Amino acid sequence: MTTSPTRRRLLQGAGVLTLVVAGGAVWRAHDRGVFAEPSGAAYDPWEMWNAPEYEGTPLALVAAGILASNPHNTQPWVFRVSDTEIEVLADTSRHLGSFDPYLREMHVGLGCAVENMALAAPANGFTVEVESAPGTLTAIERGGLVRAAALRLSPSSAAADPLYEAIPKRHTNRYPYDLARGFPEEMLRGFAAMPADENVALSLFTEGKGYEALGRAIIDATDEIVADHAMIEDSHAWFRDGPDEMARERSGLELDTAGLSPALLAAAKFLPALPAEQSHAAWADQTRDTHVPTAALLGLISVRDRYDRPQSLAAGRLWQRLHLSASAAGIAMHPLNQPVETIDRERQLEMEAKSEARLAEIVNNPDWQPTFCFRGGLPTREAPASARRSVETVAEKV
Numbered sequence: 001m002t003t004s005p006t007r008r009r010l011l012q013g014a015g016v017l018t019l020v021v022a023g024g025a026v027w028r029a030h031d032r033g034v035f036a037e038p039s040g041a042a043y044d045p046w047e048m049w050n051a052p053e054y055e056g057t058p059l060a061l062v063a064a065g066i067l068a069s070n071p072h073n074t075q076p077w078v079f080r081v082s083d084t085e086i087e088v089l090a091d092t093s094r095h096l097g098s099f100d101p102y103l104r105e106m107h108v109g110l111g112c113a114v115e116n117m118a119l120a121a122p123a124n125g126f127t128v129e130v131e132s133a134p135g136t137l138t139a140i141e142r143g144g145l146v147r148a149a150a151l152r153l154s155p156s157s158a159a160a161d162p163l164y165e166a167i168p169k170r171h172t173n174r175y176p177y178d179l180a181r182g183f184p185e186e187m188l189r190g191f192a193a194m195p196a197d198e199n200v201a202l203s204l205f206t207e208g209k210g211y212e213a214l215g216r217a218i219i220d221a222t223d224e225i226v227a228d229h230a231m232i233e234d235s236h237a238w239f240r241d242g243p244d245e246m247a248r249e250r251s252g253l254e255l256d257t258a259g260l261s262p263a264l265l266a267a268a269k270f271l272p273a274l275p276a277e278q279s280h281a282a283w284a285d286q287t288r289d290t291h292v293p294t295a296a297l298l299g300l301i302s303v304r305d306r307y308d309r310p311q312s313l314a315a316g317r318l319w320q321r322l323h324l325s326a327s328a329a330g331i332a333m334h335p336l337n338q339p340v341e342t343i344d345r346e347r348q349l350e351m352e353a354k355s356e357a358r359l360a361e362i363v364n365n366p367d368w369q370p371t372f373c374f375r376g377g378l379p380t381r382e383a384p385a386s387a388r389r390s391v392e393t394v395a396e397k398v
């Protein structure tokens with residue numbers, strides 16, 4: 001069969017077009033890191049946490065502090081470092097808007113950083129005395145740097161805390177958990193013995209009414225957040241669109257840590273970023289279909305006053321310890337703090353305190369106000385590390 005010159009040109013054109021489209025797809029896939037694990041300088045802090053250049057200096061504590069759990073990976077911190085003191089400052093410009101209107105979550109995250117720093121102290125020849133800044137979150141000044149705590153350093157030869165080694169192993173795990181394997185009894189007993197601060201309490205549920213009600217509260221609060229346009233836009237502002245943006249910002253949330261299946265992750269990375277409504281609707285689906293139903297453990301950290309600054313820090317310190325001890329034992333953990341985020345939001349909008357009532361019924365003790373919810377279980381997949389800004393970016397020498 002002979003092919004006419006016109007038909008040949010058309011076929012050649014189609015071939016070139018296919019190549020261009022396929023080449024473009026490969027290029028885009030490469031550009032968006034579709035087949036790659038997150039890598040590059042933004043993840044180096046996970047290797048540098050005990051680097052020889054920091055060892056035995058206050059910067060070693062900062063290198064551990066920046067690996068802490070923190071809301072939406074905003075890393076809302078600056079560290080002012082001298083030979084005898086590290087001042088931990090809330091960078092209130094790195095906020096979540098209506099998602100955290102009182103900077104409560106910001107302060108819980110700062111508490112997580114303080115705990116990592118306290119754990120890194122003995123390993124680097126220091127003891128620390130932590131002094132939290134007093135006062136209430138409702139009176140805090142916005143926009144700049146606000147002192148949250150001071151860590152006074154003195155020389156020590158105390159042995160390192162066993163949780164210190166778990167610092168680089170701790171990652172938020174948003175994958176399904178293996179519910180059939182339950183939650184190890186011994187770890188539950190260890191958790192229950194952990195609250196060390198008289199203003200912090202822990203509630204743990206593996207079954208029964210409390211477990212069911214907390215699971216329901218998490219799902220319902222997620223749906224309420226998804227219906228709140230301002231909240232999801234403020235949350236979305238911290239979603240990073242691909243590896244280039246993450247390499248620039250080194251903070252915020254990325255698809256690789258979202259707990260998606262490999263096929264869904266590849267598709268999501270390849271396609272243009274979803275708008276806030278769609279990405280948050282997908283998050284609500286994940287919460288309802290995966291996060292809550294596969295949780296072997298649901299837990300609550302409560303304080304006596306949710307808007308007290310030192311108590312928010314103390315709650316964060318406890319969460320960090322819980323997550324580190326789970327990570328050391330290969331157990332997965334994941335904050336699911338939506339039911340407290342809606343408490344703040346209802347208070348800000350002077351709405352009926354439905355969310356407050358929902359959690360109060362579970363805690364069933366008016367002396368305690370929940371400030372943090374989470375799940376735990378045996379992992380089905382390892383969680384990846386999230387990006388971090390460097391020690392040099394967030395530490396100021398004085």
Ligand SMILES: Cc1cc2nc3c(=O)[nH]c(=O)nc-3n(C[C@H](O)[C@H](O)[C@H](O)COP(=O)(O)O)c2cc1C
Pocket residue numbers: 067068069070071072073104105106108109112170171172173174252253334335336337338384385386
């Ligand atoms: C106060 C606070 C609230 C959080 N709330 C949630 C949450 O509701 N859902 C979630 O998936 N992760 C939540 N996280 C986890 C952070 O997103 C996570 O710590 C951060 O992205 C850094 O990742 P990493 O923990 O893997 O280092 C929360 C963390 C803190 C400290």
